[in-house]
Amino acid sequence: MLIQAQQLEKTVDTSEGPLQILQPINVSINAGDTVAIVGASGSGKSTLLSLLAGLDLASSGEVLIENEKLSELDEEQRAKVRADKVGFIFQSFLLVPSLSALENVMLPAELAGHKGAEKEARELLAKVGLEDRWHHYPNQLSGGEQQRVAIARAFVGQPKILFADEPTGNLDAKTGGKVEELLFDLNKDYGTTLIVVTHDQRLAKRCQRVLQMDAGQLSEAAQDVA
Amino acid sequence: MWHKISFRLLKHELKRGELTIMALAIILSVTAVLSLSIFSDRLQAGLTERSSEFLAADRVLSSRRDIPQEWLEQAGQMNLKTSWKVVFNSMAFADENMTLVDIKAVSDGYPLRGQLEIADEPFGQGYVAEGLPAEGEAWVASQLFQALQLDIGDDIEVGNSSFKVTKVVTYEPDVGFSVFTDSPNVIIRHSQLEETGLIQPGSRVRFNVLMAGDNSDITAYEDWLLPRLNDDTHSWRSIEDGDSPLSRSLNRAERFMMLASLLGVVLAATAVAVAAQRYCQRNYDVVAIFKTLGASRQQIRRIFLLHLLLLTAASVAVGMALGWAIQYVVIEWVAQKLDATLPQAGWQPYALAGATGVISAVMFTLYPLFRLVSIPPLRVLHRQLTAGNAVRWLQWVLSGGTIYALLVIYSQQWWLSTALFAGGAVAAVILLGLGRLFISASRKAGMQAGSSWRLAMAGLQRRAAANSVQMLSFSTAIMLLLLVIVLRNDLLEDWKRQLPADAPNYFAINIAEDNVDDMQSMFERENIPSTDLYPIVPGRLTHINGEKLEDEVTKEERDEEVSDEDASENDGREGIGRELSLTWRDSLPPNNELTAGEWWGDNAEPQVSVELNVSERLDIKVGDELRFNLGGEEFTVPVTSLRKADWNTLQPNFYMIFNTSTLEDFPATYITSFRLDEERKSDLYELFKPFPQASLIDLDAMIDQIREVIGQVSLAIVFVLVLVIIAGALVLVAQVQASMEERQKELVILRTLGAPGKLLSRSITYEFLVLGAISGLIATLAMEISLFILQNQVFNMTPVIHWKLWLLGPAFGAVVVAVLGRLSCYRLIQRNTAQLIRKLT
Ligand SMILES: Nc1ncnc2c1ncn2[C@@H]1O[C@H](COP(=O)(O)OP(=O)(O)O)[C@@H](O)[C@H]1O
Ligand SMILES: [Mg+2]
Secondary structure, eight states: OOEEEEEEEEEEEETTEEEEEEEEEEEEEOTTOEEEEEEOTTSSHHHHHHHHTTSSOOSEEEEEETTEEGGGSOHHHHHHHHHHHEEEEETTOOOOTTSOHHHHHHHHHHHTTOTTHHHHHHHHHHHTTOGGGTTOOGGGSOHHHHHHHHHHHHHTTOOSEEEEESTTTTSOHHHHHHHHHHHHHHHHHHTOEEEEEOSOHHHHHTSSEEEEEETTEEEEOTTOOO | OHHHHHHHHHHHHHHTTTTHHHHHHHHHHHHHHHHHHHHHHHHHHHHHHHHHHHHTSSEEEEESSOOOHHHHHHHHHTTOEEEEEEEEEEEEEETTEEEEEEEEEEOTTOOSSSOOEEESSTTOOOEEOOSOOOTTEEEEEHHHHHHTTOOTTOEEEETTEEEEEEEEEEEOTTOOSOGGGSOOEEEEEGGGHHHHTOOOTTOOEEEEEEEEOOHHHHHHHHHHHGGGOOTTTEEEEEGGGOOSHHHHHHHHHHHHHHHHHHHHHHHHHHHHHHHHHHHHHHTHHHHHHHHHTTOOHHHHHHHHHHHHHHHHHHHHHHHHHHHHHHHHHHHHHHHHHHTOOOOOOOSHHHHHHHHHHHHHHHHHHHHHHHHHHTOOGGGGTOTTOOOOSTTHHHHHHHHHHHHHHHHHHHHOOHHHHHHHHHHHHHHHHHHHHHHHHHHHHHHHHHHTSOHHHHHHHHHHHHTHHHHHHHHHHHHHHHHHHHHHHHHHHHHHHHHHHHSOTTOOOEEEEEEOGGGHHHHHHHHHHTTOOBOOOEEEEEEEEEEETTEEOOOHHHHHHHHHHHHHHHHHSOSOTTOSSSOEEEEEOSSOOTTEEEEEEOOOTTOOSOOEEEEHHHHHHHTOOTTOEEEEEETTEEEEEEEEEEEEEOTTSSSOOOSEEEOHHHHTTSOOEEEEEEOOOGGGGGGHHHHHTTOTTOEEEEOHHHHHHHHHHHHHHHHHHHHHHHHHHHHHHHHHHHHHHHTHHHHHHHHHHHHHTTOOHHHHHHHHHHHHHHHHHHHHHHHHHHHHHHHHHHHHHTSOOOOOOOHHHHHHHHHHHHHHHHHHHHHHHHHHHHSOHHHHHHHHO
């Protein structure tokens, strides 16, 4: 079991009193799974993602990554877990604007102190088809290109888990399709566990498992493929 | 690894111009502080050097008793130059004539600062003297030639000795401003003092040792000497506690310079803080991404601290080079203009500027940096998440503490720093409130106006929080600017008032009663502006309200005390307890101001009016009975008024003025001051030939010296003004830059909604206009208040309200902020929507 959520709840304080965003959630994800989380906007998908990745802390319940309880780790230790095991792709790309494409891709490996970050990054850039754009800055790249750089960055250091939050949400259908291809291709190559939040039915269908989020409640969707 | 990332980020941020403003702010602060402090350091050193001439030394040790020779030897061993100057009154005789003179016995080296000038004939053209009179010779003042009917080469007798008069003294650097109570000077050698037989126990002699040397040597000697001094008999003086109006002006100049440095520092700190805040805000996302990707706090802290340190180091270096270059150019120019060289500055300005740059860069970026490091990684999903405000107080403590520390470093005065700091804090709070008030008022007004205006006011209000902070710094910049302008004017006015172009340049004393009418008509006939002729009757004050002032022995000590106190007060140091110059008059003298009681007018009852300083010193009040002894004749009169006299005017001033009926029967001599233009000086001998008894004292040389010093100070003030203007402009630009992001977003939205470019560019202009006008208004208000406090507390000037500035301030603020704002936004408005959207993502 790579990731487990047990009775995971999230409540936030708002001006109108406490608001429960996530009802108690129980889910287990095996290594190598590809999981899609679908659901209406505002239903709590991103929140769940942030808890599973240790970006935020649950109000109650527990997240275990490789049997390690995230609630027992402090912020620094959770960062370490992310550095070692987790990759991210976001809807708004979130590249560092003052770093070039290559430097953006190298970043996670460098932060984790890996040697040979540049070589690995160049290879990944080649895999996403941007080897000759390595010196360009994010503002010199189109949205699709930026997301491809983000994908390359997500795979650098060979993380065990990849979280993607609506990776094609900001892209037109054609570009989105290309990005999707890349994502699944690389995922296959690297054998990464992929957890992707999406509105895109086609993308969801490519995953082995689809989870449905409804107003904070998570359920297994019908089209579960063995 | 982290340092690689740090270098990379820094390189790109520098290339992209993200750090330009911050670097500029640090460079500017270092440049301003360095050039200003080197300049004022050198100028002050120059001023002090010039002013030391008024003491003829850097320090003077004075005593009523002889000074141990070993103290001089010690000074010599500690690399100080020394020279004797022993001064006393004596009668001088030549044939049947005699008169009271001031004997000045000096030794080799005198004067240690400044120059002695002599001429070959009375009232002749002076030239710089090489050395001193030879043994057996004396150099005497011009007026002595009249009083004793002397010629060059004649002998005068003083005590048991006889001296051959070989030169005329035309200028002595250390005559001071109390000349009109003095007698003509006779300069002889110190080595011949003893044989005159005039130095007896109990005789009224002032022993002075002049000293000059490097500051460090002087300080070292002071450490050695001061514990050996007896407070009752010795006084140790430097130019700072000298008694001339010049030294007071010098003090003001010093305070002004110090204040200017403070203003520069506060401005620079503001710019650094604004830029740092913006820089860190721009990096919130970067930090969130870094953390999401697994960066630890420590890594992030190191990455950004390294940025800061590299940036600071580079900026400080550039600032140092620039600052040095600027002061070099300015000093060259000043030196050329004044035809004088200024001494080099020490290492202190460099340390000060470097410390200022580093301290303000580090301290003002620490809080934003602290927040930056604490940005939660979750920001990648929720962009509204910023760092917690939990440690907000840290910002106030850090920036407040830094400003206070800098204040203390700069002023080296606790009370002044604390007062300025507290005042500044209160003012900031009030100004912030005022700014908010004005913004919401203008928003209401804007609702009634055209769409550009409405848009502008809406923008102003939307950014109210940011704007009131901006306004605070705009206001501060404008206020400092106004402050400098006004202070400069007021200071110069004040100085000019002290020394108007038609200030008297001669005193005539010892005028015989029979000559009064003739002299007055001579002045009128020759068109020579002069003051009234004041009678002088010598006399003593013996009792106050029947209480006898101390007898001879203790009175000696009292003299000591009084004269030492006088040294730092006004002239007339030999005033009280001994012979006073008394006068009588029907009307209050010009430049005198009644502070208590009433002027007598026609009232013939015996009475006296007392000068304010003396009344305070002796604790005399209206209604007190004073007893005087005038050459053996005693009488008692009530004090009916107290007067404030203006000691800065070159006019005869008196401690005690009686009404006419009280004194007119006593024998008197008369005194006046008058102005004789340069080109008529050669007539002087002819004009005064009918009045052989009268003595003349030439003040021109002294006045010239003062003018020159004032000229230097004025130049320094212009320099300060230019620097403050540049500093202020940079703060403004930093502020506008800080609001750029938000403006871009707004502009994109408005453009996308189809707002015409003209409307947008107009609304931006209006927004800056209003922001500037409000800032100007607040600045004017703040300026008036701080000026009132400053003039009252620091400069001892009379505060006035500057009505013109109430128009000028807002107008100036509006124009400057609008122009700067428009210029900074120029590219923004020019860009088309597509470019803007691209830049935002
Ligand atoms: N810190 C928070 N404070 C208040 N409301 C929040 C917070 N975080 C999330 N929410 C709310 O919780 C709901 C779920 O958000 P999110 O997980 O982003 O939804 P999704 O990703 O499915 O669109 C939304 O209504 C959002 O507004
Ligand atoms: Mg979401």
